[in-house]
Amino acid sequence: MTSNIGAQIVANLPDHYTGAEPEVTSAMMDIVRKTLSPELLNRIDESIIFHRLRREHMDMIADIGLKEIAERLDASQSMTLDVSLAAKDCLAEKGYDIRYGARPLKRVLGIDILNPLSRLVLDGGVVEGDTVQVRTTGEAEIMRLEKKDLSWVSSSKYPEDKNSIVILRNHDAEKSEEEIWDDKDFLMEDGLHTHR
Numbered sequence: 141m142t143s144n145i146g147a148q149i150v151a152n153l154p155d156h157y158t159g160a161e162p163e164v165t166s167a168m169m170d171i172v173r174k175t176l177s178p179e180l181l182n183r184i185d186e187s188i189i190f191h192r193l194r195r196e197h198m199d200m201i202a203d204i205g206l207k208e209i210a211e212r213l214d215a216s217q218s219m220t221l222d223v224s225l226a227a228k229d230c231l232a233e234k235g236y237d238i239r240y241g242a243r244p245l246k247r248v249l250g251i252d253i254l255n256p257l258s259r260l261v262l263d264g265g266v267v268e269g270d271t272v273q274v275r276t277t278g279e280a281e282i283m284r285l286e287k288k289d290l291s292w293v294s295s296s297k298y299p300e301d302k303n304s305i306v307i308l309r310n311h312d313a314e315k316s317e318e319e320i321w322d323d324k325d326f327l328m329e330d331g332l333h334t335h336r
Contacts, residue, residue, distance in 0.1 A: 143172075145168075145171055145172050145175050145176075146167070146168035146169075146171040146172060146189075147239070149164060149167050149168055149171070150164070150168075150192050151238060151239045153192065157192075158191045158192060158194075159189060159190070159191050159192040160189060160191050164189075165189050168189055169187065172187070192238060193236075193238065193241045193242060195232075195233075195236050197242075198232035198233070198235060198236045198242070198245065199228065199229070199232050201232070201235075201242045201245060202228055202231050202232040202235065202245060202249075203228070205245060205246060205249045206221065206223055206228065206231075206249070206253075209221060209249065209253060209254065213272060217261070217268045217269075218268050218269045219266065219268065219269065219270050219271070219272050220270075220271045220272065221271075221272050221274065222271050222272065222273045222274065223274040224273075224274065224275050224276070224279055226275070226276050226278070226279055226303075227274045227275050227276050227279070227305055230276055230303045230304075230305060231245070231248055231249065231252060231253075231305060232245070233303075234248045234252070235247075235248040235249070251295050252294075252295055252296075252304075252305040253274060253305065253307065255295050256293040256294055256295050256305075256306070256307045257272060257293075257307055259293050260272075260293050260307055260309060263313040264311055264312075264313055265293065265309040265310060265311055265312075265313055266307075266309070266310050266311070267310070267311060270310050270311075271310075272307060273307065273308040273310075274305060274306075274307055274308075275292070275305075275306055275307075275308060276302060276303050276304065276305060276306070277294065277296070277299065277300075277301060277302050277303070277304045277305075277306055278302030278303065280292050280306050280308060281302070283308075290308065290309075291308075291309045292306035292307055292308045292309055293306065293307050293309065294306040294307070
């Protein structure tokens with residue numbers, strides 16, 4: 141059984157605390173005793189208090205998430221994932237939250253890598269066998285100085301942010317006249333429902 145009972149104590153600790161100090165453990169166990177009934181407490185053989193997640197752990201956790209994405213890309217599309225150190229650092233920083241652990245990082249990887257990559261795959265910007273290049277906006281803008289026609293896709297709401305994550309386009313978008321259509325052509329009169 142795992143629980144977040146006492147998590148607010150860990151979340152409010154000064155930065156130099158790990159969460160495993162005796163006074164922290166004692167305060168957490170006091171909350172557990174106040175929260176759970178004696179009958180339930182008597183059935184618990186052992187209590188383990190995890191150390192709080194620190195920023196320096198996030199690079200290793202980001203590596204694990206990126207490795208999973210790379211393996212999926214290789215298996216399904218024969219694509220190689222190339223993430224710059226700056227981009228990895230920005231992903232790890234964005235995914236770090238002392239209160240929620242590493243869960244936000246998984247969302248960040250989905251929003252900042254998988255969503256833009258899906259758009260590129262659909263429009264032909266990356267194709268089977270390509271290397272998917274993940275960079276920061278700042279890095280991409282520097283690369284654009286050498287290669288003028290360089291473009292990228294990002295999910296960032298702030299395109300001026302030099303630390304936002306982008307995926308470089310390898311090929312021009314493939315758009316035939318049939319693929320270009322206006323949403324309103326496919327909406328019913330109420331403007332909400334499609335008639336497909």
